[in-house]
Amino acid sequence: MSSTFTGVYVARSGIQNARANLRVTGQNITNVNSQGYTRQRVQSNAIPASGINMRYANGVPSVGEGVEFAGIDQIRNPFLDVRFREEHAKNGKADTMLNTLNDISNILDESTKDGINAQFNDLLTHLNNLASKPWDYNNENLVKTSSMILTKALNNASVQLENIRKQQTDTFKGCDIPKVNNLLKNIAHLNQEIKSSDISGNTALELVDQRNVMIDELSQYVNIEVSSKNVDIGAGRRVSEMSINLVSGDKKFNLIDHNQFNEFSLDKDVNLELKNSDGKSVTADDGKSTLTNSDITQGIFSGHLTMLNEKGEYDTTKGTERGIGYYQNVLDKFASEFAKVMNTSNSTNADGNNKPLFTTADGETTGITAGNISISDTWNKSTSSYITCSKNAGESGVDTSKQGDNIFYMISQLKQSNTYKTDDKNETGNTLFTTSLSSYISDVSVSVLALQTNDISRQNATFNATLNEIDTQRNSISSVDIDEEGINLIMFNKALTASSRFMTTLDEALDTIINKMGIIGR
Amino acid sequence: MGMIARQYNTNLNNALNNVSEASNRADTLRKFNKASEDPFSAAKGFALRREFAENASYQTAVEDANDQMDTVQSVMMSIHKVVQDTNSTDGVRAVTGTMNASNRKTYADKIRQMQKSILGPANTQFGNSYIFAGSGAGQPPFSVGKGGKLLYRGIDVDTGEIAAGSTVNYNGAQITLGDKKFDDFSVKINTADNATPAISVDSSSKVLTFNLPTGATNNDIKELLKQNSTVTDGAITYDLTKADLNGDLNCPVDISKQTNKAISNIGMDGLEKLANEPSFINMGLGLSFKDANTINDQSVYDSGVPGISFLGYGTTKDGISNNIYNLMGQISDVLESDDFTMEKMEPYLNKLDEQSNNLLGKLTECGTKTNFLEVTKSNLIDTGDKVNKKLVDTEYVDFVEAFMDWTMQKFSYEKAVKIGADILQPSFIDFMK
Numbered sequence: 001m002s003s004t005f006t007g008v009y010v011a012r013s014g015i016q017n018a019r020a021n022l023r024v025t026g027q028n029i030t031n032v033n034s035q036g037y038t039r040q041r042v043q044s045n046a047i048p049a050s051g052i053n054m055r056y057a058n059g060v061p062s063v064g065e066g067v068e069f070a071g072i073d074q075i076r077n078p079f080l081d082v083r084f085r086e087e088h089a090k091n092g093k094a095d096t097m098l099n100t101l102n103d104i105s106n107i108l109d110e111s112t113k114d115g116i117n118a119q120f121n122d123l124l125t126h127l128n129n130l131a132s133k134p135w136d137y138n139n140e141n142l143v144k145t146s147s148m149i150l151t152k153a154l155n156n157a158s159v160q161l162e163n164i165r166k167q168q169t170d171t172f173k174g175c176d177i178p179k180v181n182n183l184l185k186n187i188a189h190l191n192q193e194i195k196s197s198d199i200s201g202n203t204a205l206e207l208v209d210q211r212n213v214m215i216d217e218l219s220q221y222v223n224i225e226v227s228s229k230n231v232d233i234g235a236g237r238r239v240s241e242m243s244i245n246l247v248s249g250d251k252k253f254n255l256i257d258h259n260q261f262n263e264f265s266l267d268k269d270v271n272l273e274l275k276n277s278d279g280k281s282v283t284a285d286d287g288k289s290t291l292t293n294s295d296i297t298q299g300i301f302s303g304h305l306t307m308l309n310e311k312g313e314y315d316t317t318k319g320t321e322r323g324i325g326y327y328q329n330v331l332d333k334f335a336s337e338f339a340k341v342m343n344t345s346n347s348t349n350a351d352g353n354n355k356p357l358f359t360t361a362d363g364e365t366t367g368i369t370a371g372n373i374s375i376s377d378t379w380n381k382s383t384s385s386y387i388t389c390s391k392n393a394g395e396s397g398v399d400t401s402k403q404g405d406n407i408f409y410m411i412s413q414l415k416q417s418n419t420y421k422t423d424d425k426n427e428t429g430n431t432l433f434t435t436s437l438s439s440y441i442s443d444v445s446v447s448v449l450a451l452q453t454n455d456i457s458r459q460n461a462t463f464n465a466t467l468n469e470i471d472t473q474r475n476s477i478s479s480v481d482i483d484e485e486g487i488n489l490i491m492f493n494k495a496l497t498a499s500s501r502f503m504t505t506l507d508e509a510l511d512t513i514i515n516k517m518g519i520i521g522r
Numbered sequence: 523m524g525m526i527a528r529q530y531n532t533n534l535n536n537a538l539n540n541v542s543e544a545s546n547r548a549d550t551l552r553k554f555n556k557a558s559e560d561p562f563s564a565a566k567g568f569a570l571r572r573e574f575a576e577n578a579s580y581q582t583a584v585e586d587a588n589d590q591m592d593t594v595q596s597v598m599m600s601i602h603k604v605v606q607d608t609n610s611t612d613g614v615r616a617v618t619g620t621m622n623a624s625n626r627k628t629y630a631d632k633i634r635q636m637q638k639s640i641l642g643p644a645n646t647q648f649g650n651s652y653i654f655a656g657s658g659a660g661q662p663p664f665s666v667g668k669g670g671k672l673l674y675r676g677i678d679v680d681t682g683e684i685a686a687g688s689t690v691n692y693n694g695a696q697i698t699l700g701d702k703k704f705d706d707f708s709v710k711i712n713t714a715d716n717a718t719p720a721i722s723v724d725s726s727s728k729v730l731t732f733n734l735p736t737g738a739t740n741n742d743i744k745e746l747l748k749q750n751s752t753v754t755d756g757a758i759t760y761d762l763t764k765a766d767l768n769g770d771l772n773c774p775v776d777i778s779k780q781t782n783k784a785i786s787n788i789g790m791d792g793l794e795k796l797a798n799e800p801s802f803i804n805m806g807l808g809l810s811f812k813d814a815n816t817i818n819d820q821s822v823y824d825s826g827v828p829g830i831s832f833l834g835y836g837t838t839k840d841g842i843s844n845n846i847y848n849l850m851g852q853i854s855d856v857l858e859s860d861d862f863t864m865e866k867m868e869p870y871l872n873k874l875d876e877q878s879n880n881l882l883g884k885l886t887e888c889g890t891k892t893n894f895l896e897v898t899k900s901n902l903i904d905t906g907d908k909v910n911k912k913l914v915d916t917e918y919v920d921f922v923e924a925f926m927d928w929t930m931q932k933f934s935y936e937k938a939v940k941i942g943a944d945i946l947q948p949s950f951i952d953f954m955k
Binding site (some may be wrong): 024028101104105109110111112116121124125128130131132133134135138167253348349355378382384385386388389390391392397398399400401402403404405406408409411412413433438439442445446447450451453454468471472473479482483484486487489490 | 525529530532552554555556557558559561564565567568569571575576579582586609625629640649650657658659660675676677684689693694695739760768769770772773774776785787788792796799800801802803805809810811814815817822825837917949950953954
């Protein structure tokens with residue numbers, strides 16, 4: 001036989017449970033717009049009948065003893081979290097790369113404005129003029145001015161590319177790395193608080209939500225993997241500790257281990273380093289490898305590193321992306337090849353360097369780059385014709401030096417198609433492309449840069465769409481649905497009312513037993 | 523709830539983006555503002571732009587050549603008229619065997635006047651160039667040398683003798699030495715750091731040596747020649763007062779062994795080369811080179827008309843000049859001579875007929891060239907138009923299309939905004955009691 005007041009306890013548990021449910025529903029409704037909030041549900045268990053007598057048969061049915069408040073749960077699909085973070089990393093990388101490529105496009109793309117390409121065409125027009133009338137010194141002046149503007153345009157482009165590099169390095173070092181380090185620190189901190197909360201029996205769901213938001217943000221920067229393990233805290237209880245690793249192939253670099261965190265830093269050669277709180281480099285789980293740039297495969301960090309360090313065909317490893325370095329090298333190659341053709345055509349000795357038209361700013365004819373190309377000093381200062389108009393030996397007797405065929409030769413050289421390779425002599429090294437000097441810049445800006453940008457921008461759009469998809473799915477599971485919560489309100493309200501009714505029923509029954517039984521004969 | 527709001531927001535932003543892009547296209551009428559938006563059209567577009575620019579420069583070249591050819595032809599016609607007048611019954615044909623000396627002298631003077639009237643037109647300028655000077659178009663080509671003989675660029679058109687004296691070709695320039703004793707000499711240049719410029723001569727090995735500081739150019743040789751009026755080798759003194767250097771002044775000196783020898787006379791071969799000297803213009807005929815120094819003449823247009831090609835050069839073996847100017851002079855001389863006979867005149871008159879026809883022949887050639895230029899010009903204009911049309915098709919959108927597109931995008935956006943209010947508002951809470 002159960003005790004007299006068992007029913008009351010049952011009723012009480014019902015009322016308390018209904019009240020807890022109502023509070024949780026209220027919590028959900030008020031947090032409908034909180035970022036990262038996952039809707040909560042009360043876990044209720046039915047309490048089974050207690051005190052099963054093993055010795056004697058009871059003869060009466062055993063009834064359960066009410067409802068037990070087991071805890072509050074979050075409704076969340078962890079698999080979607082993993083997928084979201086992967087996509088977020090890919091998205092971060094594509095986005096960063098696209099930004100840099102757009103900046104480079106602003107320098108090299110001439111769809112809506114005139115740049116190096118247009119200036120080169122101008123030079124060709126003036127050269128054609130000069131070739132028809134080489135005796136007219138005005139024509140040479142026009143060529144000289146046009147060449148000067150071309151060199152300035154090349155200098156400018158080189159400076160702007162270097163600026164892009166500098167800005168990106170600064171953003172990487174000054175904004176993104178400190179942000180990530182901050183996130184690592186805060187997550188580690190939250191880990192500590194969540195564990196303490198767990199130990200004291202309080203699941204701290206709001207803190208877990210906060211941590212999830214931070215991990216989502218972190219996933220945008222590097223390719224991470226979240227894992228947790230259960231630790232024994234004594235008295236047979238276990239709580240979980242979370243750790244985050246940076247995964248690269250089969251190596252794992254630890255970023256956060258419960259409340260310990262490591263920090264990223266960037267050295268002056270744009271190599272990423274991972275150091276622990278003692279300042280020592282962190283090794284992977286194989287015990288010996290330290291973090292290198294190739295270990296960062298996705299995320300904004302990877303985008304930065306790719307653009308800053310990789311040079312496409314100029315790298316010895318295959319399959320690297322064409323970063324800022326590639327475009328700088330390609331532009332330098334243009335300056336150097338252009339100067340070589342012009343200087344060799346103009347010079348009269350076998351080495352092709354005694355009458356240069358273009359030199360570095362110091363007057364050298366070797367080592368010409370887009371940043372230092374300029375008109376040779378002698379040409380700049382000469383007041384009479386400096387461009388060699390003809391190299392045909394000529395007969396003694398009459399001055400036939402102004403025939404103009406050498407200038408035609410220059411023009412035909414500038415329009416001749418060559419295969420350019422990564423080494424200076426265009427012999428060994430990787431093939432870059434086959435084009436003429438007159439279409440070099442537009443080929444680079446369209447066939448290489450525009451295609452690359454188009455490709456990355458399409459990837460970016462795809463990743464974005466997928467990210468949105470996954471996020472929507474996540475939200476459909478975890479975000480608060482006002483309609484559902486409204487229904488829940490009614491439901492739990494009714495449950496509360498029902499339990500209260502039960503309580504009053506018991507109250508009356510007990511009242512009958514206590515106050516109305518055994519009063520006969522008073 | 524959050525999910526719906528977020529999705530709606532994203533879609534609305536996309537719609538707004540589309541409106542902005544469509545409006546941009548309608549404004550600028552360009553298909554793409556960055557090559558990455560449409561790389562294939564961009565590649566085509568840039569190639570077409572290059573073609574168009576080249577076509578424009580060729581058209582200018584053809585027009586210039588055409589205008590110059592007009593001038594050439596009109597001058598040649600006026601010179602031809604002078605020759606015809608000389609050859610007519612107003613001129614030499616009026617002379618008979620029975621005329622007396624003073625009558626003959628009148629005609630001789632008349633012919634000399636006509637002779638003078640050729641010189642001016644022969645030195646016509648068009649723009650900044652002397653049209654009959656070949657590659658020496660910066661200087662007037664014709665002048666009168668000693669004995670009243672015509673000089674073309676300083677060369678006697680009858681004999682090929684260089685008026686300025688002994689000349690040697692060196693390093694893209696001509697060094698005029700002047701003194702005939704220099705014939706057959708070659709030059710040698712030595713350079714040394716901080717050397718004082720000096721000239722020396724060795725008459726036995728026939729070498730004229732210049733000592734110059736390192737980094738000297740042809741201009742320094744010119745200066746050196748001007749500073750020294752003589753150079754001696756033992757007993758022999760060479761006169762340098764007329765010495766000069768013309769040509770590529772800024773070319774660094776060549777210290778390698780020179781094989782060219784100084785000459786005072788370029789001979790008939792030299793005159794022939796001068797008469798056929800080309801002046802090339804690039805007109806889009808496919809500029810190409812056989813090797814580094816030989817241009818493929820089929821790939822360029824020769825606009826040159828060197829004066830001596832139609833005025834004539836050289837002499838017959840009897841000494842009768844082929845050159846019209848000199849011939850007229852010779853005829854006047856014969857007319858004024860004491861032992862005048864009509865038989866003596868005959869070969870000269872025949873030659874005058876011959877050269878007059880030759881001039882006419884050259885004039886016709888020029889007419890053919892003009893035809894070629896006209897055809898080329900109309901072809902270029904045609905091609906230019908086609909390229910322009912292709913360029914516009916590749917890079918620009920039709921205005922009507924762009925406007926319609928923008929209107930559609932705007933419409934979609936406005937509708938999306940309206941519907942949003944309906945999606946987001948009602949929820950279950952609104953219906954609870």
